[in-house]
Amino acid sequence: MMGQALTIAKKDIKTEFRTKEMIFSMFIFSLFIMVAFYFAFYFYSIGQEKLEPLVPPILWITFCFAGMFGLHTSFSKEKDRGSLDGLMLCPMDRSAIYFGKIISNYFLILLVDISSVIFFTMFFSYDYNGNIIPVLIVVLLGTFSFVISGTLVSGIAVNSRSIRGVLIPILLIPVILLTVLMPSINATSKALEGNILDAIPELRILGMFAVIYIALAYLLFDFVLEE
Amino acid sequence: MSIISLKSLQKRYGRKKVLNDLNLEVTEGEFVVMFGPNGAGKTTLIRILSTLSRPTSGKVVINGFDLAEESIDVRNSIGVLSHNPFLYDDLTLRENLFFYSRMYGLKKDEKTIKATADDIGLLHRLNDRVGQFSRGMKQRAAVARVVLHNPPVLLLDEPYTGLDFKAWGTVTDMLMKFHKQGKTIFLITHNVELGHKIGERLLILVNGRIAFDSKKSDMDLEGFKEKYHGLMEAQR
Numbered sequence: 169m170m171g172q173a174l175t176i177a178k179k180d181i182k183t184e185f186r187t188k189e190m191i192f193s194m195f196i197f198s199l200f201i202m203v204a205f206y207f208a209f210y211f212y213s214i215g216q217e218k219l220e221p222l223v224p225p226i227l228w229i230t231f232c233f234a235g236m237f238g239l240h241t242s243f244s245k246e247k248d249r250g251s252l253d254g255l256m257l258c259p260m261d262r263s264a265i266y267f268g269k270i271i272s273n274y275f276l277i278l279l280v281d282i283s284s285v286i287f288f289t290m291f292f293s294y295d296y297n298g299n300i301i302p303v304l305i306v307v308l309l310g311t312f313s314f315v316i317s318g319t320l321v322s323g324i325a326v327n328s329r330s331i332r333g334v335l336i337p338i339l340l341i342p343v344i345l346l347t348v349l350m351p352s353i354n355a356t357s358k359a360l361e362g363n364i365l366d367a368i369p370e371l372r373i374l375g376m377f378a379v380i381y382i383a384l385a386y387l388l389f390d391f392v393l394e395e
Numbered sequence: 396m397s398i399i400s401l402k403s404l405q406k407r408y409g410r411k412k413v414l415n416d417l418n419l420e421v422t423e424g425e426f427v428v429m430f431g432p433n434g435a436g437k438t439t440l441i442r443i444l445s446t447l448s449r450p451t452s453g454k455v456v457i458n459g460f461d462l463a464e465e466s467i468d469v470r471n472s473i474g475v476l477s478h479n480p481f482l483y484d485d486l487t488l489r490e491n492l493f494f495y496s497r498m499y500g501l502k503k504d505e506k507t508i509k510a511t512a513d514d515i516g517l518l519h520r521l522n523d524r525v526g527q528f529s530r531g532m533k534q535r536a537a538v539a540r541v542v543l544h545n546p547p548v549l550l551l552d553e554p555y556t557g558l559d560f561k562a563w564g565t566v567t568d569m570l571m572k573f574h575k576q577g578k579t580i581f582l583i584t585h586n587v588e589l590g591h592k593i594g595e596r597l598l599i600l601v602n603g604r605i606a607f608d609s610k611k612s613d614m615d616l617e618g619f620k621e622k623y624h625g626l627m628e629a630q631r
Contacts, residue, residue, distance in 0.1 A: 175497045183485040254481025254540075256447055258498040259471040394448065 169264045176255065176268025180242075181275060190241045194280040198234035199287055206291040219292060224356035228349055230284045231311060232341075235277045239318040240336050242269050243326040252326070256393060263389045266319060274315045281311050302359035306367065310352030313374040316381045317343050323385075323392045347377040397456075398423040398548060398579045399444070404453035406439050406603075413439045415603035417453070421596075423547070426570075426580045428594030430587065432627045436603040437583045441552040444581070445475045458547055471499070474546040478556035480537030484526030488517060488536055491525055492543065499544040511539045515569070531562025538569050549573060551582040555589070567593060587623055591616045601626050 184190055205226050209219065246252035255265050285307065288294060296303050318340055325335040351374050355367035385392075399421035406414040413436045421427055431437045442448040443455065446466045455462035458472035482491045492508045501507075512518045515535040520528065525536060534554065541549065551570070555563055571593065574580055584590045591597065591611060597619060599607035606626050614622070 172498055172500075175494060179483065179486070179490075179494050182490070183483055186485045249484065250479035251481050251483060253445075253447055253475075253477075253479070254495075255498070257445060257470055257473075257475050257481070258495075259467045259500070259544075260498070261467070 169261050170267065172258065172260045172264040173267035173271060176265060177271035177275070180268065180272035184272070184276060189245075190238045191276050191279065193241075194234045194238045194277070195283060197237050198230050198280055198284040201230045201233060202284065202287040202291050209292075216294075219294065220360070221357070223288070223294065223296075223360060224353040227284065227288060227307075227356060228310070228353050230288075231277075231281045231307070232314065232344070232349060234280050234284065235311070235314055235318060236337055236340060238277050238280070239273060239315075239322040239340075240333055242273055242319065243322050244332055247326050247329075252393070261390075262393060263386045265393070266323060266385045266389045269319045269323075270315055273319055274312060277315055278308070278311050281307050297360055297362065299360055299362045302362065302364035302367075303356060305364060306352060306355045306359045306371070309371055309374055310348060310355065313348045313352070313378045313381075314344060316378045316385075317348060320381055320385045320389075320392070323389060326393070348374065396423050397421065398425075398458055399581065400454075400456040402454040404440075404443070404455060405451045406436070406443060406448070407451045413603050414443070414450070417603070417605060419598075419605060419608075421579060421581065423579055424574075424577050426574050426582070426593065426595040427598060428582045428584060428590035428596070429598040429600055430584065430590060430623055431600035435600040437600055438552055440600070441475070441477075441550050441581075441583060444550055445473060446470055471544065472546055473548045473550055474541035474544070475550045475552075476534075476537055476541045476554045477552040478554065480525075480533045480540070482525045482533065482536055482540060485524060487522050487524050488512060488528075488539075489521045491536065492539060495540050496543055501544060507543075511543060515539045516565070529562075530557050531559055531565070534558055534562060534566060535569075538566065542573065546578070548579045549581070551580065553583055553585070555584060555586065587620055588616065591619055599623055599626050601629060 243252065246255065256262060285304070321336055321340045321343065325332050325339065328335050351370035355370035358364065358367040397420045399419065401417050401419040404414055404417040405412065429437055439448065443450050444457065446462060446469055457469045460468040460472060462469050486494065489508060492511060493503060496508070497503065509518060509521070512521050515538055517532060517535060520532065525533060528536065554566060558566065567589070570580060582590065582594065595611055597609055597611055597614070598605055607622060
């Protein structure tokens with residue numbers, strides 16, 4: 169099953185780098201969010217000191233909304249061109265489709281997250297207090313948890329053709345608020361202070377819910393994709 | 396020996412019965428053509444046989460595998476072709492065929508891919524993106540995808556939709572070739588002349604029930620047309 173998941177992920181990444189549809193829209197969206205925050209803070213002349221506690225929420229709001237943009241197209245592209253049926257016809261456990269999408273979504277969303285971290289440095293002349301590595305570790309783990317839950321929700325939303333775009337944020341935000349966003353924001357705050365070990369409880373929550381979402385998807389994905 | 400067996404098959408969407416106590420036995424190697432008016436349940440039936448949709452009740456066995464219990468084995472036994480080729484426009488034909496061969500657990504074998512592309516007359520377009528293909532070429536490429544894992548049963552749902560006369564002939568020739576190789580073919584079409592010409596057994600589905608089941612040799616084209624139009628009127 170993992171071989172087929174990897175094949176799906178490779179195919180997704182290859183087609184994405186040819187069309188650049190998903191990555192380009194996520195990239196532009198994250199850039200615009202940073203621009204919006206930049207102008208909001210520019211007019212209120214917010215100083216570096218006041219900016220400090222706002223860094224984790226700004227980063228995670230950007231990751232979350234840009235990521236949702238990408239998650240939306242992950243299954244909908246397959247559905248709209250009819251290739252989702254082609255995947256479902258393959259002789260494998262259908263959770264392989266979910267795992268394949270997790271791998272490709274993680275890779276692509278992570279690229280956008282890392283570029284958002286760079287945009288933030290550019291716009292706000294912020295150096296992450298010299299703790300960029302601990303921050304990136306939290307970004308890696310938090311994004312993984314986000315993608316696991318987001319891919320499942322994206323699969324659930326794919327068959328509701330007319331409200332698909334709205335359904336993903338409606339379903340996903342309540343799901344990730346306490347299980348992904350809050351722990352990731354807290355962990356990023358601690359990482360910015362240079363105490364990545366203090367963030368272990370938050371990282372544990374991220375890991376725990378990631379395992380729960382994976383187990384749920386493994387059990388339910390066959391039913392999720394059926395019309 | 397029966398390769399497709401349906402027993403008391405029912406499918407409901409809410410209160411609406413789409414398939415109504417369907418019973419059918421298809422013999423190995425048989426070329427079955429199913430006709431029926433729009434909304435008769437033909438596509439629902441193909442989707443159930445393809446494991447893309449679950450029946451509400453009843454039993455389906457394909458190639459000896461129970462659809463409810465052994466769906467992965469069923470998927471390994473069937474090749475499904477519809478008007479949608481299930482191919483990726485942004486990948487080349489070679490990449491598409493390699494992708495599906497890996498998905499079917501086949502070895503990455505350049506020789507097989509080339510031979511398959513040659514069979515469908517697209518060897519010279521192996522490195523072109525499928526998005527650049529005409530509708531007819533895409534459908535030929537889809538045929539290659541369908542037979543890549545050499546399934547004993549082919550399920551075809553309106554594969555002629557949108558094809559020009561030439562592509563039509565090519566797809567028909569391919570189907571006849573697969574039939575000669577001993578594959579069981581279950582074709583759904585609205586084209587009575589074509590279905591009567593290439594099929595061995597003719598079925599008409601009306602209101603989710605098989606209203607007519609006959610060997611082609613038992614009924615000439617004109618007689619069949621008359622029967623078909625009569626049953627279509629009955630559904631209205």
